[in-house]
Amino acid sequence: xxxxxxxxxxxxxxxxxxxxxxxxxxxxxxxxxxxxxxxxxxxxxxxxxxxxxxxxxxxxxxxxxxxxxxxxxxxxxxxxxxxxxxxxxxxxxxxxxxxxxxxxxxxxxxxxxxxxxxxxxxxxxxxxxxxxxxxxxxxxxxxxxxxxxxxxxxxxxxxxxxxxxxxxxxxxxxxxxxxxxxxxxxxxxxxxxxxxxxxxx
Amino acid sequence: xxxxxxxxxxxxxxxxxxxxxxxxxxxxxxxxxxxxxxxxxxxxxxxxxxxxxxxxxxxxxxxxxxxxxxxxxxxxxxxxxxxxxxxxxxxxxxxxxxxxxxxxxxxxxxxxxxxxxxxxxxxxxxxxxxxxxxxxxxxxxxxxxxxxxxxxxxxxxxxxxxxxxxxxxxxxxxxxxxxxxxxxxxxxxxxxxxxxxxxxxxxxxxxxxxxxxxxxxxxxxxxxxxxxxxxxxxxxxxxxxxxxxxxxxxxxxx
Numbered sequence: 001x002x003x004x005x006x007x008x009x010x011x012x013x014x015x016x017x018x019x020x021x022x023x024x025x026x027x028x029x030x031x032x033x034x035x036x037x038x039x040x041x042x043x044x045x046x047x048x049x050x051x052x053x054x055x056x057x058x059x060x061x062x063x064x065x066x067x068x069x070x071x072x073x074x075x076x077x078x079x080x081x082x083x084x085x086x087x088x089x090x091x092x093x094x095x096x097x098x099x100x101x102x103x104x105x106x107x108x109x110x111x112x113x114x115x116x117x118x119x120x121x122x123x124x125x126x127x128x129x130x131x132x133x134x135x136x137x138x139x140x141x142x143x144x145x146x147x148x149x150x151x152x153x154x155x156x157x158x159x160x161x162x163x164x165x166x167x168x169x170x171x172x173x174x175x176x177x178x179x180x181x182x183x184x185x186x187x188x189x190x191x192x193x194x195x196x197x198x199x200x201x
Numbered sequence: 202x203x204x205x206x207x208x209x210x211x212x213x214x215x216x217x218x219x220x221x222x223x224x225x226x227x228x229x230x231x232x233x234x235x236x237x238x239x240x241x242x243x244x245x246x247x248x249x250x251x252x253x254x255x256x257x258x259x260x261x262x263x264x265x266x267x268x269x270x271x272x273x274x275x276x277x278x279x280x281x282x283x284x285x286x287x288x289x290x291x292x293x294x295x296x297x298x299x300x301x302x303x304x305x306x307x308x309x310x311x312x313x314x315x316x317x318x319x320x321x322x323x324x325x326x327x328x329x330x331x332x333x334x335x336x337x338x339x340x341x342x343x344x345x346x347x348x349x350x351x352x353x354x355x356x357x358x359x360x361x362x363x364x365x366x367x368x369x370x371x372x373x374x375x376x377x378x379x380x381x382x383x384x385x386x387x388x389x390x391x392x393x394x395x396x397x398x399x400x401x402x403x404x405x406x407x408x409x410x411x412x413x414x415x416x417x418x419x420x421x422x423x424x425x426x427x428x429x430x431x432x433x434x435x436x437x438x439x440x441x442x443x444x445x446x447x448x449x450x451x452x453x454x455x
Contacts, residue, residue: 103213121202124202125206128203128206137209140206140210140213144212144213144215144218147214147222148259149218149259150221152221152224154221155221155222155225156225161225161226161229162226163225163226164226167227
């Protein structure tokens with residue numbers, strides 16, 4: 001197991017005040033370990049609920065195995081926890097379902113998200129999975145900004161979107177792969193049409 | 202990507218880019234159309250050689266690829282927004298985002314895009330302008346206006362447009378052919394009229410002209426006691442085209 005010693009925050013033991021802050025240990029699916037402050041974890045509704053339910057003491061955190069986050073790799077989790085540490089203590093926005101709010105991307109977030117599209121995709125997925133509302137907001141805003149001034153064809157290239165025709169073809173292929181009988185029925189139907197019949201009835 | 206995340210992303214796309222997003226696939230069209238979108242300003246300008254759709258501070262120019270002059274027209278735009286009274290400082294107009302769509306029939310392409318969100322009840326507009334070639338020669342207007350109005354009339358007459366301010370620039374000959382239905386809060390002319398009544402533009406203009414002086418622009422304030430709202434109609438009449446402007450404001454002291 002590779003341990004990333006305090007990749008998110010540098011823990012200086014001498015500088016820790018008398019009342020010790022709790023730092024939880026998390027492990028990514030590629031066995032990278034991270035120490036994250038209790039306050040930073042509050043940015044993630046999922047992790048916050050998880051640690052609350054576990055009820056770990058400071059000793060538990062050190063003695064028990066790191067909490068495994070099996071769906072997220074170390075590279076992505078590092079970005080997630082860097083973001084959480086930077087924004088710890090900030091209010092979590094509440095979506096009231098009205099017209100979408102204007103989202104400004106702070107400088108720190110912009111630098112953090114200066115990454116390739118593949119990693120950005122993973123970051124958004126992680127923010128959604130861990131329910132980190134503001135990280136999801138800014139990362140989605142970054143993706144939304146990519147659409148500016150683009151034609152539909154350019155958007156398909158940027159977002160790797162299939163056209164309706166490609167989508168339909170993929171669905172048909174998937175259906176046929178799942179149900180060979182469906183293909184046989186379709187071929188039988190086509191044959192009957194060629195022979196002059198309109199339907200099975 | 203989970204559908205709820207796609208929904209968030211599309212929700213953060215600017216209004217002009219939503220037109221492109223909704224053309225990429227059925228699912229994105231469905232998401233884009235289902236979201237509430239509020240626009241500060243939208244204008245559609247239909248000219249002889251190009252058309253232009255401006256949404257907020259983004260613009261889409263529609264032109265025929267073969268028409269080189271339209272390209273020059275579309276690019277060389279100037280504004281004087283920094284002018285201080287008597288000494289206008291003309292400078293190239295800077296759009297935040299500017300896109301050009303090449304289509305053999307630029308009018309049709311522009312009206313199609315315009316209609317795609319105009320008829321959507323989830324889109325709301327604060328300022329709304331339609332310019333029927335006001336900067337063009339009268340000869341072009343006579344030939345094309347009827348065709349343009351015919352294309353836009355079903356849109357403007359069948360659907361309720363949620364708009365706070367409306368400006369229409371067109372020549373007087375086209376008024377009688379266009380029907381416009383206003384949002385119920387935007388009927389300043391006659392408080393005895395039933396709400397949601399369909400107004401003929403011809404009728405609206407007659408009302409404006411009835412009070413208008415012959416030699417200068419005309420402005421009249423209307424105050425609707427029922428809704429406690431004030432409206433202004435402005436009709437500069439000194440030369441074609443006529444501008445009909447309806448402004449809506451709510452006074453703080455009420």
